[in-house]
Amino acid sequence: MKLTVLSLLGLGAILPGVRPAVAQTTQKLAVINIQQAIVETKDGQKARNDLQAKFGPTQKELADKQAKLAALQDQYRKGQNTLSDEAKQKLARDIDGATTSLKRDTEDANTEVQEAERKVMDELGGKMMAVLNKYATDNGFVLVIDVSNPQTPVLFASNTIDITRDVIGMYDKNAGGAPATSAPKAPGTPAPKPPVTPAPKTTPPAK
DSSP states (O other): OHHHHHHHHHHHHHSTTOOOOOOOOOOEEEEEOHHHHHHHSHHHHHHHHHHHHHHHHHHHHHHHHHHHHHHHHHHHHHTTTTSOHHHHHHHHHHHHHHHHHHHHHHHHHHHHHHHHHHHHHHHHHHHHHHHHHHHHHHTTEEEEEETTSTTSOOSOOOGGGBOHHHHHHHHHHTTTOSOGGGSOOOTTOOOOOOOOOOOOOOOOOOO
């Protein structure tokens, strides 16, 4: 039998017009921006609004502290030639204290935000993956690539194979999809972040 197959292949090579019949199947591929999909669902939008409401006061507090620090630094610069040495030393100490306090508070706020985001992703990421798995199975896709992941080596993908909007629609239609335990978590997908003002990098004035 092996000899017969080799002979047929050889004949096909000699006679270009003759080729052995090979069954061809079309495999369906798709791409999705999983980060966009999660954020733009109704659940994702609600989670983003909830996080912004929760951490909004913290953001304002940090912004106020940053403004006060900037005012102290400006006062020090303008008083270089008019303030006494004692006054400048006091300002320098105030600036050091304000800088340290702002940095500490910003780090604490960022830690709290990240923990809140992790909890959101435990819920929404699992639900989204359950919906995505069902969508891909129902529509015969053999591979779905997440183009929101910077580690995914995709240089070009046609919009005709982008299923992001369809999956968002399916998620919302099913009121958030299946429980998070029914599918693996979405890989490498950050949760929607409320804007927390980072501490500025400041150099205390020379004492």
